Amino acid sequence: MSEQQFYHALKVDKDKCFGCTHCMNVCPTDAIRIRDGVASIRKNWCVDCGECMKACPVDAFYVEQDDFEKIFNFKYRVAILPSVFIGQFSKSIKECEIIDILKGLGFTHVVPAEATVDVINESMLEELESDREKPMISAFCPSIVRLIQVRFPGLVNNIIPIKPPIDSTALYYRQLLLEEGKDFDDIGIFYVTPCASKIATVKSPVGDDSSNVDGVINMDFLYNKVFHVLNNRSESADNCDYTVPYLSPKGLNWSLTDGEASHMKGRCLAIDEIHNVISFLEKVENDEIINVDFLELRACDQSCAGGVLLTENRFLTVERIKNRADRINASGKYVQNISAAHKQTIKDKSDVGKIEPRSMMVLDEDMGMALKKMERVRRMMCYLPGIDCGACGAPSCESLAKDIVRKEAHLSNCVFLQRMMEKTKKLDPQHSIRIIEKSWGKDRLDKDCKKKGAKNDSF
């Protein structure tokens, strides 16, 4: 299992990255090391939370997306649009205006990603009655599912194995178009993603092996396109009208914090931001949290409104979505219109399959070997300075020690131990420089006035 590689949409642009350790220090799973002067991500450790991308001072991280032109390979081009996209626009811009612009850009259909939340919610409530271990945890946020797999393997059985609405919505709309007599190969379904982890699930779902989505477009890319059209249109263009509201109030709020928890039964808690989630899961694992039925856990602060690919401020986005939801609620216009047969199809295909634990914490599969390795780590910790400076290319002294027992680093990677070795003539100063260059790249310590914060900084 640990040998398997997982698709990650987060990539490092090696030309932009200058190896500053910001990403390495914020990574909640210790998945980043600096090698040859640039950040490298350990694929099996990464949970796609995007913290590295948020922390990067030079935008060296990017989220790989499909070429927008790919949509024109299909006759029917469906955009699956999360509500947070709409939430970025001020209330003076109507939903139908945004949809019209998206259609102008080439989509034939624009459908809300949360269109199927009522069905998903029903399935989740049914599952809550099952004898699964409590607290049950939503599978909504793919980063959280991956986090549990790698760091809390004992809690995988608490996850409710029901797909988030995006997958079901893609399935449902493809079904609708097929029923209209459209050819399967003519239908292209594109997901507009607010984050890196959603892409990763679309490209390699956790349990299930296939995806209903043909391509992924980054939300910031599309936001810029829509914003550009809005800014350059003539005054009279604003003449679209609502027939039915674009989305239910529940659907609009679903991806925000408390969007799910407020529609579940029993004692429900909603926790956002990955470090908050980690400290809470530690307690769940120790059985310190009792009598909680349901946990909504999201990797980003303010949930999807804080997604790494959103352009607008997350607090404004939350406020705007809530206001839109309130207005639709007050109008009483929204009607749920998924037929009973479609509901059944959605429910039948909403199971994510088996979510396997794949702990990235084990030092060795063999317990005897693991014990020996841990003893070595503890011995090395007697010598390492405990400063956690990151100058060895690992996030802390302890992670360096663990890298050493995994044969991925050497004690001499520590700059302080280098000095001690030089002092006792165990290490030649020239060799010491070569070691540093291996972590930080050649000529890294030479004068460079173009680096961030320096005299000729151009960032």
Next chain:
Amino acid sequence: MEFNYEVEGGNFTKAGNAASNVKKVLKQLNVDPKIIKRIVVALYEGEVNVVAHAYKGNVLVDIDTDRIYIKIQDEGPGIPDIDLAMQVGYSTASAMVREMGFGAGMGLPNMKRNADTIDITSKVGEGTIVELTTKLTS
């Protein structure tokens, strides 16, 4: 491999530190999560007992490939009647401790249920020693 943790009487914010650390260690040693959970729950209860009842205490953990041995030793009031203390629901916790959500009389019974073996020795007015042993493989 030995680990040592100090436990401060009366400080509930730090109760569970030893349990969290031991959990981290056992995860790295590839111990079955179900076994880890039993060990951590028992140790956490033990820590809470020291914090709730004693003045100070010490947790010694010894791990080898087949078992974990945990010795929780405290300086405190001691337990006058161990059989009574082992009964579910029996508690001598103060009103303040109960207000904090502890003191339900589940501590020792929970430890007994989660460990393979439990040994308790206590001297009134001096302190208590609880020893827990659990196999690391099922």
